[in-house]
Amino acid sequence: MEIGVDSFAAVDIEKGAPSAVDRVNAVEQLIERIVFADNVGLDFFGIGEHHREEFLDSAPHMILAASAAKTKRIRLGSAVAVLSAADPVRVFQNYSTLDLISSGRAEMVVGRGSFSESFPLFGFQFEDYDAIFKEKLELLLQIRHQETVSWSGNFRPPLSNQRITPRPFQDKIPIWLGVGGTPASFVRAGSLGLPLMIAIIGGETHRFKPLVDLYRESGDKAGFKPEELKVGIHSLGYIAESKEKAIKEYFPGYAYNFTRIGKERGWPPVTFERFAAQNTKTGALMVGDAEEVADKIIGYSNALGGIDRLTFQLDNANLTHQQLKETIQIIAENLKPLVNKG
DSSP: OEEEEEEOOBOOOTTSSOOHHHHHHHHHHHHHHHHHHHHHTOSEEEEOOOOSTTBOOSSHHHHHHHHHTTOSSOEEEESOEEGGGSOHHHHHHHHHHHHHHTTSOEEEEEEOOSOOTHHHHTTOOGGGHHHHHHHHHHHHHHHHHOSEEEEOOSSSOOEEEEEOOOOOSSSSOOEEEEEOSOHHHHHHHHHHTOOEEEEEOSSBGGGGHHHHHHHHHHHHHTTOOGGGSOEEEEEEEEEOSSHHHHHHHHHHHHHHHHHHHHHHHTOOOOOHHHHHHHTSSSBSOEEEOHHHHHHHHHHHHHHHTOOSEEEEEOOSSOOOHHHHHHHHHHIIIIIHHHHHHO
16 A cells, blocks of 8 residues: 655644745745655655645645655655646646656646635636536546647637647556545546545545445446556544654644634534544544554555555644654654555
């Protein structure tokens, strides 16, 4: 199983709006962590896309490109690219260029995103949420397959025999479909033969088994081989030398951030009891020591019929740069070998 890290390029806003120096430091430190993740042997580092004050990832391909020039082995990609609010031609060009800079290490996880700010920002109607994504995904896949494209749709001007360049170093840049819990999204990924990245940030992971089965059944009906139908999980987590230390360092920032975001969405405030209920053996949170979390990941894989990749979303709890580097090292040197030993 591949093990990686996802980041939203978070900056702490608990004490007010970040200064220009704060923003510079946050991006510099993030790139340093990506280089460190490469050095200690993680398989993947993903950057999200948001358009909010607390996240500096509105142009993820820029952060990834800066990191590609300083890394050698680690695969780099979006987590996720909000395709609904973007031009698929430009998305392809951005990640194709990243693939050239990285000598073939670029990937895309594309999805609709969990925040809605990008729709009004780029002039789209939220009511067209699904139709926009479906159309733009079809165009992105056509561009990946063909250098010269003729296409027409409802949400972008048509293309008439247009060459889309540059082409990537890889024959085909891997494109994963990022999904939540909507059955239609699992069917779409399977029908297209796309690898699946499931964002599981709450509930119990084994409850996704019927949806993963639906994905695999849809892929099989469409003629794709089992090895083409990869499954990944994106989960919130933090690993330390002991479970007690991990919880002590992670919970305060997690509670602050998810209570703040929850106010926007009508969620109740985060309590330690609710946190603990999510951090059980079958819960979505992965906060603890390497041995316990490795056992949990193996349990996830068994429950879902196999997992090909798991990525930790780490920077959602106002942790320090040093704390994040330490957990990356523990994940790479302690947890990853335990998971792959089985």
